[in-house]
Amino acid sequence: MKDVIKGNNLKKKYKGFQLDVPELHIPKGFATALIGENGAGKTTLINMLTGIRMDYKGELFYFDEQEQDVDKVKERIGYTGPGNYFLPHWNVKQVEEISSLLFETFDEEKFWDICVELGVTTERHVNGKKVNDLSDGNKVKLMLAAVLARKTDCLILDEPASPLDPLMRDKLCEIIREYLTEGNGEKSVLFSTHNISDMENVTDYAIIVEHGNVVEEGFVEDLKEKYVLVKGEAKDAKAAEKILYSFSGNAYGFEGICLAADLDKLAGMDIQVEVPTLFQISVAVMKANSTLKLH
Amino acid sequence: MKILQNSGVPIYQQIAEQLKEEILSGKLKQGEYLPSIRGLAKDLKISVITTMKAYEQLAEEGLVTAAQGKGFYVNAQDSEMLKEQHLRKVESALLEAIAAAKIAGMQEQELVETLKTLIAMSEDA
Numbered sequence: 001m002k003d004v005i006k007g008n009n010l011k012k013k014y015k016g017f018q019l020d021v022p023e024l025h026i027p028k029g030f031a032t033a034l035i036g037e038n039g040a041g042k043t044t045l046i047n048m049l050t051g052i053r054m055d056y057k058g059e060l061f062y063f064d065e066q067e068q069d070v071d072k073v074k075e076r077i078g079y080t081g082p083g084n085y086f087l088p089h090w091n092v093k094q095v096e097e098i099s100s101l102l103f104e105t106f107d108e109e110k111f112w113d114i115c116v117e118l119g120v121t122t123e124r125h126v127n128g129k130k131v132n133d134l135s136d137g138n139k140v141k142l143m144l145a146a147v148l149a150r151k152t153d154c155l156i157l158d159e160p161a162s163p164l165d166p167l168m169r170d171k172l173c174e175i176i177r178e179y180l181t182e183g184n185g186e187k188s189v190l191f192s193t194h195n196i197s198d199m200e201n202v203t204d205y206a207i208i209v210e211h212g213n214v215v216e217e218g219f220v221e222d223l224k225e226k227y228v229l230v231k232g233e234a235k236d237a238k239a240a241e242k243i244l245y246s247f248s249g250n251a252y253g254f255e256g257i258c259l260a261a262d263l264d265k266l267a268g269m270d271i272q273v274e275v276p277t278l279f280q281i282s283v284a285v286m287k288a289n290s291t292l293k294l295h
Numbered sequence: 296m297k298i299l300q301n302s303g304v305p306i307y308q309q310i311a312e313q314l315k316e317e318i319l320s321g322k323l324k325q326g327e328y329l330p331s332i333r334g335l336a337k338d339l340k341i342s343v344i345t346t347m348k349a350y351e352q353l354a355e356e357g358l359v360t361a362a363q364g365k366g367f368y369v370n371a372q373d374s375e376m377l378k379e380q381h382l383r384k385v386e387s388a389l390l391e392a393i394a395a396a397k398i399a400g401m402q403e404q405e406l407v408e409t410l411k412t413l414i415a416m417s418e419d420a
Contacts, residue, residue, distance in 0.1 A: 030343055173340070180343055181333040204344035221307060221348045275305055 002064045004028040004154050004188035005049055010058035012044055019044050019212040021058075027205050027219075028064065029185035031176055034192040035282050036209035037290060042192040043082065045209065046158045049190070050079045063153065075104060078147035082159045084131060084139040092121050092128025092142065099146045111149035118171070120145060136163035148175065155179060157191040161198055169195065173202040196279040208282055210289040220278055227284065228263060229276040231255045236269040246284035257284035298339055306341055310349035318358050318369055319377055329359060329367045 007024030019041040026032050026049075034042045047053035049060065051074065062073045086095050092115060100106040112124035118141040121128040134142060140163050147155065155176070161169050176189050193199050200220075207217040218226065232240055237254040241247045243265045244256030257276055258266070276284075296313050298306055317323045329350060330338070336346040350367050353359045359367040396406045 174337075177333075177337040177340070177343075181331075181337045184331070184333060201341050204342045219344050220342060221344050224305070274303065 001025075002028040003061070004063060005190070006061040006065065007049075008059045010045070010048060010056060010060070012041075012048065012053070012056040017041070017212060019056075021045065021214055024214070026188065026190050028188050029180070029183065030204035030219075031180060031189040031191070031202050032205040032207060033196070033199060033203040033278075034190065034207050034209065035194075035196060035286075036192075037286060039211075040209045041212045042209055043158055044212075046156060046190075046192060050077065050156055052081075075150075076153045078150055078152040078155045080140060080143035080147055080155075080157045080160055082162070084143065086131045086142070088130065088132035090131050092131075093126065095131065095142060095146060099149070103150050105151035106146075107149045107151075111145055114145040114148055115142070118145060118168070137165060137168060140164060141168070144172075144175070148179075153183070153187050155187075155189045155191075157189070159192050159194070161191075161193050161195040166198075169198045173199065176202050196282050197277070200278045203278060206278060206282070208285050210286060213289075215289045216281075216285045223278070223281050224275050226260055227257050227276055227281050228260045229255065229274040229280055230258055230263075230266065230271050231274070232266075232269055232271040236266075236271070240266060240269060240271075246280075246287045257281060296339065298341065307345045307348040307352065310335075310339070310346065311352045314349070314353060315356070315358060318353075318372065319380055323369050325369055325371045327369050328365070329353075329369070331366055 003025045005024070005026040007021060010019065010021040010024060012019040017039070024045075034045065036042050044053065048056050051070070063076065067073050067076065086098075090098070096108060096111050099111065100108055109124075112121075115121045115128070116124055120134070120138050120141045129138075131139065131142065140160055144157075144160070160172055164172060176191075179187055179189060191199070196203075203220055205217070205219050206223060208215050216223070227245070230240070230244065231253060232255070233253050234249065234251060237249040240254060240256065241249070243262055244254075244258045247254060247256040249255075257280055263273070296310065298309055300306075302309070314323070314329065323329070329335075332346045332350060333343055336343045339346070350359065350361075354361055354367065357370060358372070359369055361367050392410075393406070401409075
């Protein structure tokens with residue numbers, strides 16, 4: 001399996017927080033989701049990968065370790081951030097002009113096509129609103145338009161779904177799938193998200209981060225075999241609670257996630273087993289590793 | 296192709312089953328290529344890895360072969376195996392019917408008569 005981005009011994013220390021990722025692999029040709037609580041280190045990691053943050057320890061390699069030239073790496077990666085990185089007083093037209101100065105492959109016509117398609121502006125080549133006057137959702141769409149108008153080989157999207165309405169989230173999934181299809185194994189996407197359910201059908205690989213460490217990762221289909229969703233009767237709840245990763249019980253029964261390898265330990269209980277969703281797996285893994293006690 | 300999100304059957308299995316049916320029924324012919332993994336994922340609005348797993352399962356069952364860089368093509372289907380596959384399907388459907396008949400309290404004779412009637416009806420149609 002080739003890596004679009006590979007990292008070794010990535011470390012970053014803040015007061016009371018340390019990001020420590022001995023090995024990072026973002027598989028080439030797939031969509032990878034970065035999942036984790038607020039403050040887990042998702043944005044710190046993304047900022048390291050995109051070169052926004054340079055004050056860290058460790059090594060990063062891009063595009064099968066083939067691309068060494070930093071400028072070329074930046075040209076080949078498209079990034080959208082949380083909030084917005086355009087100056088607040090620019091209007092849409094100015095965003096177009098500046099993007100086309102900054103990036104060689106920026107295609108003005110494509111930019112306007114996407115702006116109109118996503119509803120950032122009603123027409124092509126108009127001044128449009130000032131960035132500051134756009135809604136949070138439209139700010140994300142504007143960044144997406146500027147990024148998708150370029151020829152890139154990797155998209156890194158920090159929380160793209162959060163400010164978007166359900167229709168646009170669906171559209172975002174479509175955009176990611178189209179990007180992967182167009183690349184036919186050569187293009188990759190990395191995005192961080194709290195909206196796991198909305199993004200599940202476009203997630204190939206998942207990396208779950210908790211207080212600065214990768215606590216679980218893998219191809220989603222493999223994770224769905226590694227973990228199982230268990231449902232059982234109230235009488236077995238006490239015994240099951242010790243074995244399950246995440247557990248919720250009431251007077252009628254219980255349910256929770258456990259490792260498929262641990263199913264033996266539940267032998268003799270009257271249980272039913274289902275394939276969990278990525279959301280259920282993520283919540284279970286996060287709960288097991290969280291310092292918050294939300295049970 | 297129809298994909299059910301909440302049927303309890305994993306999505307990759309649903310895809311594999313439906314493609315398998317097309318292969319065994321001869322709709323997808325020997326040597327024909329399956330749709331590209333990413334193209335099918337896009338059309339079905341599912342993730343790439345799910346489609347990939349479906350194709351890998353078909354390859355494991357010997358129905359298709361992966362060609363480096365070109366995708367998956369349909370293998371020549373052994374007619375004996377094909378017959379066997381269909382036979383197994385008939386058996387499991389009949390077993391289901393027998394179980395249902397038991398619950399309904401149907402006698403053996405009644406069940407056989409029903410089957411005969413149904414055969415006659417489908418022949419007429």
